[in-house]
Amino acid sequence: MSLRAGLRTGDPAAFEQLFDECSKAVYNHAYRLTGDWSAAEDVMALTFLEAWRLRARVDPEGGSLRPWLLGIATNVARNTRRASRRHDDALARLPRGEPVPDFADEVVGRIDDAERLAAVRAAFGGLRRQERDVFALCVWAGLDYAEAGEALGIPVGTVRSRLSRARRKLGKFVEPPPAPRQVEGDRGPVKEEIR
16 A cells, blocks of 8 residues: 555555654744744644544646645744734733732642641541531531530530540641741850749
């Protein structure tokens, strides 16, 4: 089967052969048209995608398919430049506002918060059901001990003890206050002597 016939039927081996024979010529042509190696790579890739889409139009008779591919590459490069100009024009029409602040620190903070929340949820899930219920009502819902006891049908003392156990178990997730910085020449905190 000829290369042209293989392309027309969608034979992957024929298309691979076409790529091997013509990809360098298509890339060089694209580079000359765009003047940018990255854009040339994009044009080359799009050229072969378009060639695959148009494979049924290949004439069964003829010589090299290089001119056909270079014609496709020329059109692809033109369309790419046109799309780039439209994009640039659209951006130029956008109102110039205040500079956008860098949001990298916010993203890092959100990731840290998400990791910390996942750890707290895991710890919360490790509490006994009764402790979770009391904690959710008193801490998250803001009920006082009597209201939580009434909601759960348990005495106030039981609410207090369950909440105390839940807080103690979850306390390991509370960050300790930062240690005071020691400045060079500083001898540390002054301790008062108890007499």
